[in-house]
Amino acid sequence: MRRLPRYRVKFSKDGPARYSSHLDMVRFFDRSTRRAGLPVAFSEGFNPHPKFSFAAPLPVGVAGLEEYMDMELKEYLAPDEIARRLAENLPAGYAIRGIKEVPGQAPALMSRVSRAAYRAVTAAPDSYSERALQAVIERLMSRQEIYISRQSKGKSKDVNIRPGIFRLAGSLKGHILEINMELLIGSTGNVRPEEVLRLLSGDGGIPVDPEDFRIYRTALLAEGDTGPVSLWEA
Template identity: 65%
Template sequence: MTLYRVRYCKDGPARFSSHLDMVRQFDRAARRAGLPVAFSEGFNPHPKFSFAAPLPVGVAGLDEYMDMELTQHIDPAELAMRLDANMQEGYRILDVKEITGRGSSLMALVSRAAYRATATVPPGYGEPELQSAIKDILDSKEIFVTREIKGKTKQVDIRSGIFRLDGGVKGHILEINMELLIGSTGNVRPTEVLEEMYRNGGIPVDPEDFRIQRVSLYAEGATGPVSLWEV
């Protein structure tokens, strides 16, 4: 058995597919490519794929990761080429490398994610107003959002999970960049930050009107966050 880490992009029409649809897409692409995928044992065997973190429907992923186990060794460059040739529109294989040893799963490794949100801004809203809204968020000691957890409504403080927040107004385009908590210890959604900036920060753009891209995924390294590709 050989384990490979696959770095890929999910954008365009593919960003509207669910996580389950994406898993099926990788399964079909691997079959069409004739890859010797390893399967789990049991009554309902499934391909040995593992993904770093699900993408919300509608959010593009520009630097995503999955691990794939094969029963035979294949050169990583050949694997990338064969897999990419069989992916549907919106998916692109960026790189593949062989993983030696059996460390933590991708889902256990990932700890934070970087997002970019862009939208058309109404006339009259500019850089000073945006920077004031960002400062208000960063100066807040608590930011509570409402979530449905196991059928119950709960107030959750997301402030400690906002590691970075900045942005700018360039012409008619408003851009907001975020680095947020994700993974087994918790999760802060980019839409929650945008909703806070809309309701309390005075940003005149509904969160649903932003196009959101997840641009990077990170693990915690010895001196700070590092790309999952470097783990």
């Protein structure tokens, strides 16, 4: 059987698009590829669907600056041509950051992604200091275990998320408070950025409502031979 050409699409999702769901995004790409006249391959069966695969769903309200999708075409097109045609037909808030051909036997994106980097920003509290911010972060990261309660199928379950917080840093830049995180994501589990922000804003923490942060997912990472690498390089 002839192997179909497979392409990795790197894109961003921000502005009004960050309020669309993952299912909405799949529909947008389906519609956009049709309008662009791209020869997308479809699955077989009673309900054929385009051969798209995404790295990891993006929560509603979170912007994605480096998101990934693999797609198969029925015939070869130059990556630059695909990027041009697709960019002209995407909804507002979406932008193509790169497209390249990948080997057909390459592992699925969802099986490779293991970490995600996030940036959360908000207005800095009045008179809040860099020293106080660093003390809150150091106190949280010094803990051996961090249990939070999650709801699953109507039941509450305590989960230790500390092993999934790989990096946590913060800074004050003028009137902006910024938190940077590298968290577990993928088939082995997930740590959500809003969970970490709630911990940082808890008793004796940053005097900011966690809901006031604007969150950006800045990178999706895979485990490489010498450490985490971008999915673009994986």
